[in-house]
Structure formats: C-alpha cells, structure tokens
Amino acid sequence: MTEEKQTEQTSTAISEKDAIARSKTDPNAFRPLYEAYFKRILLFVLHRVGDKQLAADITQQVFLNALSNIGKYQLRGLPFSSWLFRIASNQCTDFFRKNTKMRTVVLEESSIKELYEDLTEEQSWSEWERKLPLVLEHLPPEDLQLIELRYFEQRPFKEVSEIMGLTETNTKVRAYRILEKMKKIFLQRK
C-alpha cells in the first residue's frame, strides 16, 4: 500500500467518523454516508431479491432505518459498513417473511468453486452444479445467509460474523456444521 493510499484511507475514516457523529444530531450530515454506501447496499440487496426496483426500494428503507437508529450506533463497535449490511440483511429477511416472492441466490462459477472444494470433490463438477441449488433449498434462511456471505460473496469470517451478529469462532463452527449438513443432503440427492 502506497503512502498516498494510506493517507486517503485515514482521511476517509476520519470523515466517516465525523459524519456519523454529526448525523446523530443533524440528519443532513448523513448524506455523505448514504452516497458512499448506496451502491454496495443496493448490490447486496439486489443479489438477494433479484429485482432492481424492489432492491432500490429496500435499499432506501435500509438507509431510513440506519438514519433513525444512528444514535444507537457505537463508533467503537463493528465497522459502519457491517452495521449497514446487517440492517440490509434483516430488511431482506423481513421482506421474504412478509412476501411470497422467491429468494434469489447468485451462483457464479468462480464463487462456488471454493465451496465445491470444501464440500466434495468426489462428485463431478456438473453433478455439483446440478445438485447445489437443491441442497441450498434445504437450508434454513440463516444457514443459507451464512453460506452466501462466506462462500458466494467471499467475505472474510470476521465480516460474516459482524453482519450476522455472531462471534467469529461461532461463525466458523456454524459454517462447519452447515457444510456437514450440506454434504449429507448432497449425497442423499440423486
């Protein structure tokens, strides 16, 4: 990392911290945070709902919730981005609980390769590709969320734990158990 990049990151962190602090008393100060994170949150939601307009509406709701609860956000706690992703995740869960719309999962070849290696290399790749959606359908929403964050979106365990509100160790243990469960389902499926 060059010195110039490091300076840029530090100044971004300071301005984010400052914007969060000011937003607690002045909602207008939230604008730079909205502009900085809108795209990431929109894509996060879009990959789960699969519809652009719906994703835009949910994203607006995510930022409205964030602004309403900014007073509860602790600067020393989890990163602001993880806090926003957690709100977005809860908003999506809430949406699917209240609506009959089908949950979307993006399974790109590059992103499912790691899971293939971790789960079963005994099966052929084509078999794996065919069975994976069926196996995922057997998972409860929370387990699917964990696998999606860790493998399909390739986030580090630390961030996954922050978004899901778990400890990092617990996230790893749960991920292991879910993979074991998936392996069993995988072998049972024809």
Next chain:
Amino acid sequence: MKSKKLNVMKTRPDISDAEIQSMMDFDKVLQLHKTARRSRSIMMIIGSGVIIALIVGWAILNRDEKETTTNDTNVIVPDKKEPITEPQSEQEPVQKEEKKVVTKPVEVPKKLEQRETAPVPATPADVYVEAEPVNGYEDLYAYFEKELKYPSDVANAVEGDVAVTFVLNRNGKPEQIKFINSLGPEFDTEVIRVINNMPEWKPATQNGKPVPAKISQSFTFSIKK
C-alpha cells in the same frame, strides 16, 4: 424437494452506475425520516397525555375514596341488618352501643371518654344520637355505686365482673338483659334489679325518631375489707 424455494442466477444482475445513480434519492430518505420522527413525537405526546390522564384519574379516585372513608367514620349508621333475635318482647333491630362501666370503685367512666371522641355526624340526612341517661352518666354511675350490693346469700365468696347487654327500647326502658359473663344466679339477680331500677334514659334517636339501642355494661363485685 418438489416446490422450488430459490431463484438461482448464474451471473450477477447487470446494473450500470448510471442506473444506480438514478435510484439514489437521499432527500426522500430525509423526508421519510422527518415524517417518521414527527409521528413518533405525536405518539409520544399522546402516550404521555394518556399516562398523565390515568395518573390524575387515579389520584382523583383515590381522593374520593379517602373522603368516603372519612365520612363513613363520622356518621354513625345504625346496623339494621342485625336485629336482636332473643325470644323476648320486641323483635326489632337495635343499635349496638358499647359501654364499659366499673361500679366499684367508681372511676371516670370509660363511656364518657368514648363520647368525647365520638365522631359528629357529617350530614344532616342521617343523624344518629346515642341513648344517654336523663341526668347524665355521673348520676348513673353514682346510682350503680350506691345500689349495687354484694349478695348476702352467696355460698362461696367470689369477686369479679358481671358483663351484660341489654336493649333500651324506644321509651328508654331496659329489656332483653343478657349475661355475657356471670358470677352466679345471686349476682345475676342483683344486676337485673339494679338495671331495672336505674335512672331514666333518653332513648337513642335516628333523624329525631326514637330507636332501640343495645347497651353493654359490666358490674364489678368485690368484697369490702
């Protein structure tokens, strides 16, 4: 799994930066936030109002209850649900009037002390006046002291109290004498004699009309040394 739960996409949905830009509308978020905050404030005001109203209502009710209790202690309401059922002359509801008078030695009558503290009726609508001796309690106690004699024909000399209740009828005459504590037939006879010959009483009245009143009294028999 028969029913399909997931919509699987092989590639990420394509969305351009221009599209994302067009979806951004912070002013709308701000406006919704202000509306939500205003609604919350209104709800809080309404909630606070309801709580205050409940507290005030409770306080008023509490005060009314206290006033009612105070009034209850001031007005002596005759207990008409307790008629005397002894198979004697008048089967009428009577007033309970607790009296404890010691005849020997003569002391300041407890009844007098009780009367001084007796509450005054608060409303003229239901005024009860207790029965009292025409010549006053001092005269009555002097009579008891003078008239009550230790029976001469008692086999075993005993000392103690004879407690009785009797009813003063509407004419102020004693009747329905009942012994609560007896020392023997000789003592009972003496007490009956003293009660039947006692000075005249003014009957109890309720709203100016004479009503029967129940009196409790005790007589102390002691051997003079």
